[in-house]
Amino acid sequence: MGTIKVAFYDAKPYDQKSFNKVNERYGFDIHYFPTHLNEESVALAAGFDTVCVFVNDTVNAKVIDKLKENGTKLIALRSAGYNNIDLHHTYGKMHVVRVPAYSPHAVAEHAVALMLSLNRKTHKAYFRTRDNNFAINGLLGFDMHEKTAGIIGTGKIGKVAAQILRGFGMNVLAFDVYPDKQFASENQVEYTDLDDLYKRSDIISLHCPLTPENVYMINDDSIRKMKDNVMIINTGRGKLINTQDLIKGLKSKKIGSAGLDVYEEESEYFFEDFSGEAISDDVLARLLTFPNVLITSHQAFFTKEALESIAVTTLNNIRRYHQEHQLPNEICYQCNEGKCTRKESGRCF
Template structure:
């Protein structure tokens, strides 16, 4: 009997290691491709049963039509977000599944790492001391205790983050279209309006999905409502922030620091080694020029536990599809 064939795109060595280990249980035939799925390489999906993609692959209507023509029955995302998939185009052509929660602890902990590094300037201190410079000028931080964190979106990741920040003794303001009032009551947090959150938060952290309503949620107007010197953290999706507005806020000191694990035009850079090339994205280059900005390469999820969970859940999603079981992680149009 022919093995079920899966084409993987945008794969790195760590993807192959984690999926090969998990596949010992499932015994699929996996074909790994290093490039992002796009219209120029979609022909590689020909004669495969399923296609597995990541955050920077493209699955628009044109590509979905081509994959369906080549015989693809299932599109499996090895990530939580699905804003790169045209669900309308896929509706009658193929099933779409995802990994909704591979390690919320990983992302929440990385969020805190960005906050602490920016606050206490550890990234700058590290570079200084290696050069023999042990001065403290420019490294002044603030006590997290007693400060207010504004959390936008209160899903699994945000709830873990809230528990950590409560441990620091921080006050928590939260905003969500669908508030969890039981959680708020049990953890002494306050749901409020966005305007109130912007006005009162010392640190703002983004944990909402990217939708038409949340695209460029952080913009010139919303930044104008924030406290002077506010810290903004984004471990969600790049287009939650209008990057030029963020840069203006940094230049005029309205924003005191920014920690970005995502960037709205990250597809050409993140997960790739560009160290021997000039960065020709002027906006990204400007961001990297600020000493009060930390950019990480969409790595918040990147722990051993998360990679194992991603691999197992992705392959289990595919197995459930083959066996015509109920798909717990199917993505459908709401």
């Protein structure tokens, strides 16, 4: 075939820099579009073999049908998560590939950075000293040593987070639907059920994918089971937490602090600059008023190593499909349902 054409949506300057560097090896014809992929912008992809999308792009049934009509054969996610794609509707129409892992250290380290900042109030101390205020009243923290951390989800990221926290001398509890007992034994991590994890943890950190079964797993009921003054960290997916229930827990002081790199309605705001405007999302605006809430804009993945890994895997996924008819990182609803029988070609259909 001729030169492979890729329509690249939601393209930020750092995306273009990292992908252009890696693309020197591949020679794809990449067109960068700053807009998100949605029903209004899908027409831009007409004539492109592949579309490359990110977490805030909308790939619903109408978008998928239009992509197929316009000749697109492959959707290449440059992320691990894929809850923004209607996989059921893609089946039999086009293939979807993702980046299953890029830098688990990047996300795990950011989660721990949120813990440390919330505990020792370093973000507050920074602004105080900038105003020549060197008082430390109100900045009291606690020793993380010998406290208990609960890790929900022990994939690659959760395991790195557990190892870092064990290095602090913390007791680490873990929950996963597929527990890795060997990892637990080697790293002095204790698997337990969710109720026990909620009851015993001083800090709870979410590292699980979003599935229909765990939407709003952090809610009024689960919060009631937690320790008073618990710290909650979310670098996973926004809808793991019911934000209204989180706010109630913060107001009642049941939750001592929260560090959020994701938010359930983030697509309109995260990755964009609204510094000259008022926030119209009342829930997000309310969260930003809490002195014990630290929000970052989905930046946990954002290291130079992770960006290079994302670019390499994404472009190699595209090359493998178009030039070798292979799909090593394919996802489909049949796979998610455990019903997929892969053919020898490596394709799901």
